[in-house]
Amino acid sequence: MTGSRIAALVGNPNAGKSALFNALTGARQKIANYPGVTVERKAGRIVLPTGEPMDLIDLPGAYSFDPTSPDEEVTRKVVHGQFAGEATPEVLVVVLDAANLEQHLVFAQEVIALGRPTVVALNMVDLAERDGLVLDPAALASSLGVPVVPTVAVRRRGIAELIDAIARAEARVEPGEPHERPHLTLPERRLAATNIAKAAILSETTERRLHAGLDKVLLHPWIGPLILFAFLFVVFQAVFAWATPFADALEALIAAISDWVVATFPGGILRDFVTQGVLAGVGSVVVFLPQIVILFAFILAMEASGYMARAAFLMDRMMQSVGLSGRSFIPLLSSFACAIPGIMATRSIADPKDRLTTILIAPLMTCSARLPVYAVIIAAFIPQVKVGPSGFAFIGLQGLVLFALYVAGIVGAMAVALVLRRSVTKGAASGFIMELPRYQLPHLGDLLIGLWQRAWVFLRRAGTIIFTVTVVLWILLSFPRAEPGQSQVDASIAGQLSKGLAVVVEPIGFNRDIALALIPAMAAREVAVSSLATTYAVDAPEDDEAATEAGLASQLSSRWSLPTALAFLAWFVFAPQCLSTIAVVRRETNGWKWPMFMLGYLFALAYIFAGLTYWTAVALGL
Numbered sequence: 132m133t134g135s136r137i138a139a140l141v142g143n144p145n146a147g148k149s150a151l152f153n154a155l156t157g158a159r160q161k162i163a164n165y166p167g168v169t170v171e172r173k174a175g176r177i178v179l180p181t182g183e184p185m186d187l188i189d190l191p192g193a194y195s196f197d198p199t200s201p202d203e204e205v206t207r208k209v210v211h212g213q214f215a216g217e218a219t220p221e222v223l224v225v226v227l228d229a230a231n232l233e234q235h236l237v238f239a240q241e242v243i244a245l246g247r248p249t250v251v252a253l254n255m256v257d258l259a260e261r262d263g264l265v266l267d268p269a270a271l272a273s274s275l276g277v278p279v280v281p282t283v284a285v286r287r288r289g290i291a292e293l294i295d296a297i298a299r300a301e302a303r304v305e306p307g308e309p310h311e312r313p314h315l316t317l318p319e320r321r322l323a324a325t326n327i328a329k330a331a332i333l334s335e336t337t338e339r340r341l342h343a344g345l346d347k348v349l350l351h352p353w354i355g356p357l358i359l360f361a362f363l364f365v366v367f368q369a370v371f372a373w374a375t376p377f378a379d380a381l382e383a384l385i386a387a388i389s390d391w392v393v394a395t396f397p398g399g400i401l402r403d404f405v406t407q408g409v410l411a412g413v414g415s416v417v418v419f420l421p422q423i424v425i426l427f428a429f430i431l432a433m434e435a436s437g438y439m440a441r442a443a444f445l446m447d448r449m450m451q452s453v454g455l456s457g458r459s460f461i462p463l464l465s466s467f468a469c470a471i472p473g474i475m476a477t478r479s480i481a482d483p484k485d486r487l488t489t490i491l492i493a494p495l496m497t498c499s500a501r502l503p504v505y506a507v508i509i510a511a512f513i514p515q516v517k518v519g520p521s522g523f524a525f526i527g528l529q530g531l532v533l534f535a536l537y538v539a540g541i542v543g544a545m546a547v548a549l550v551l552r553r554s555v556t557k558g559a560a561s562g563f564i565m566e567l568p569r570y571q572l573p574h575l576g577d578l579l580i581g582l583w584q585r586a587w588v589f590l591r592r593a594g595t596i597i598f599t600v601t602v603v604l605w606i607l608l609s610f611p612r613a614e615p616g617q618s619q620v621d622a623s624i625a626g627q628l629s630k631g632l633a634v635v636v637e638p639i640g641f642n643r644d645i646a647l648a649l650i651p652a653m654a655a656r657e658v659a660v661s662s663l664a665t666t667y668a669v670d671a672p673e674d675d676e677a678a679t680e681a682g683l684a685s686q687l688s689s690r691w692s693l694p695t696a697l698a699f700l701a702w703f704v705f706a707p708q709c710l711s712t713i714a715v716v717r718r719e720t721n722g723w724k725w726p727m728f729m730l731g732y733l734f735a736l737a738y739i740f741a742g743l744t745y746w747t748a749v750a751l752g753l
């Protein structure tokens with residue numbers, strides 16, 4: 132350091148200290164929109180209006196002089212003149228984020244209380260104004276007892292005024308009575324911060340006040356997660372309650388087409404192909420379109436309104452506790468639609484072990500392909516009743532079970548992450564804070580476009596991969612033709628092939644038909660539904676019109692036991708039944724090691740939990 136006087140920039144992380152430093156000195160210090168960018172002191176030079184030079188130090192952000200991290204320790208030492216080789220800074224420049232004044236004033240008071248020559252830079256006033264908040268720097272100056280200069284560091288606004296104020300800054304405390312100020316405790320400083328911030332508001336739009344109030348509730352440490360949980364609960368109730376009339380109508384339509392085909396065309400292999408393969412098989416998946424649309428309507432509305440980012444913020448704490456960073460949230464969230472875009476989104480995670488862990492647990496998030504599987508089993512086995520504490524039975528049991536299955540996937544993923552982060556992908560969580568977007572009413576047009584895209588993806592899958600696999604399965608089920616009196620499925624190639632697998636899955640309560648559905652379902656999970664539908668359509672006795680007519684749900688409930696159905700649900704929470712996901716993991720991890728690891732652990736979990744579910748249900752006499 133030269134012998135010239137020194138000023139230091141202090142304040143909370145992400146207040147814009149480095150941006151101000153660059154604007155004041157012409158340096159190119161790294162700035163970025165998340166806290167913790169500057170981790171050591173950086174020095175530069177400014178020229179005062181008198182022509183006299185002054186050294187300026189940019190410091191790491193801090194929340195208090197009670198240091199909790201090494202970079203905060205740097206700030207404390209420099210300010211107190213305890214930093215080796217550094218003279219005590221003469222002028223302290225406190226940088227405040229005008230849009231988060233209340234929060235930033237807590238540390239500011241601590242700095243000002245030192246009684247040293249201090250200047251406040253009220254930074255980011257542009258952002259505050261954008262949000263509908265206009266502050267009064269004069270009122271703030273009189274409450275704080277130090278000069279306040281409004282600035283916009285990134286537009287170089289207020290820079291000359293700030294240099295001016297630094298040049299004229301002087302100690303507020305009269306020499307001889309340095310410790311007159313009462314020392315405030317943290318809660319006292321918090322309260323004072325609230326009052327000072329309130330007094331400095333010139334005008335605030337009702338919108339901003341409303342949004343600030345909303346955030347207070349929605350981001351509250353324990354009310355926030357409670358509301359999120361309750362909201363998601365309602366979503367899954369709605370998925371069943373609202374979809375039913377539409378799903379019934381679709382089902383009736385498909386049945387009507389099937390009737391028409393039977394009435395119009397002569398019996399034979401071609402007619403069987405259309406009714407058993409295409410209409411029963413693919414149709415059984417298509418009827419879940421309403422459920423998919425309703426689920427995504429909620430997800431898209433959450434995203435558009437700005438609530439999704441808040442949900443991510445709430446989840447960040449939970450993610451940290453299992454050794455993941457909040458950065459994994461968005462990839463995991465997209466995995467609720469499909470694991471493939473979710474796994475690709477992990478490219479934004481810098482830490483390779485963080486990223487690998489996220490990839491490995493992404494398939495545990497309940498993708499939309501599982502929804503038809505869950506929904507068909509729930510419709511067949513879970514009665515459509517309301518449950519709840521006596522007198523308050525308003526919770527649909529079907530929606531409750533669906534919600535529980537989604538939660539099971541999330542809990543499973545978190546537990547796996549916890550284990551992986553302590554073994555295979557050892558490492559500590561890294562911090563991450565995101566900027567919260569403004570609340571907005573979702574725009575109906577955008578919402579409809581998003582919904583149409585989701586619906587189209589679903590229908591295209593039904594028309595391509597699900598159609599193809601179902602047709603191949605129908606062929607394997609239909610040949611060779613059964614002898615009179617013999618079951619067609621038993622006689623068929625598929626029936627023969629599935630016998631081997633049936634032996635393996637019998638201990639967990641699965642029957643031959645499930646074994647038969649599991650292999651084609653590797654292509655896509657929904658195929659489990661279409662396979663079962665096709666199998667039962669092929670299996671229906673020729674003359675038994677009623678059996679062919681009855682929907683898949685009633686076929687299932689008459690053929691499966693409840694423990695088997697529950698085990699089947701548990702299996703699908705974990706089973707990696709999707710070849711495309713495995714291919715993407717291979718591509719993203721450059722080799723077969725991790726996809727094989729994933730396949731192994733997920734099938735093991737699926738087998739164990741399906742078995743546990745089956746035997747528990749049997750023991751309970753269900």
Ligand SMILES: Nc1nc2c(ncn2[C@@H]2O[C@H](COP(=O)(O)OP(=O)(O)OP(=O)(O)O)[C@@H](O)[C@H]2O)c(=O)[nH]1
Binds near residue numbers: 144149150163193284
């Ligand atoms: N709109 C606007 N953005 C600003 C202003 N000042 C800083 N920023 C932005 O705010 C973010 C944080 O700025 P930094 O200068 O890195 O903040 P910092 O206080 O040095 O943060 P740490 O080094 O982490 O303590 C960056 O994205 C800046 O571009 C401002 O006055 N207006």
Ligand SMILES: [Mg+2]
Binds near residue numbers: 148
């Ligand atoms: Mg910085």
